[in-house]
Amino acid sequence: MDLNSGAGSLDQFEGGDATVRGAAVVSTRLSQPTDEWFLxxxxxxxxxxxxxxxxxQKLFSxxxxxxxxxxxxSVPYAVATRPARGRRLWRAKVPAAAASS
Structure with a gap:
């Protein structure tokens, strides 16, 4: 999904039947050949x-x-009417070995 057009649609994963199990961003550097893109x-x-x-001079969601x-x-997707902290949609789990060290 393109981040600029899809950032506002990620709320479909909150409280629904779908689950985010891992996430990454492909950095495409639009003017670069695909072999120079990275995850x-x-x-x-x-x-x-x-x-x-x-x-x-505007507040954005x-x-x-x-x-x-x-x-x-951050990727803006709408003009906001009031400040908000937002909701965590997904967070990577810390491996048990890393958490105990």
Whole structure:
């Protein structure tokens, strides 16, 4: 799914019959050949959060992504009427060995 057009539709996974079992983002670098694309595993997806855009002077509803490497980015999908923290849709499980060390 294209993140720019699909970020707002991820709420279909919340409380429904479908489950997110793993997630990654393919970084395509549109002007690069496909052999230079790479997969970034995600550690968290949060939907319905809001962020203020300085250039637009508007509050937007966003889907927030955190990669396994710690990179954070958001994809806006609608103008928001009030601030919100959003809801965690999915979070990667920490392996038991890593959690106990």
């Amino acid at each position: 970034e595993p995600l550690s968290e997806i949060r939907i319905g959060a809001t962020e203020f855009s300085e250039p637009d 966003v889907t927030q992504f955190v990669t396994a490497a710690g990179r954070k980015f």
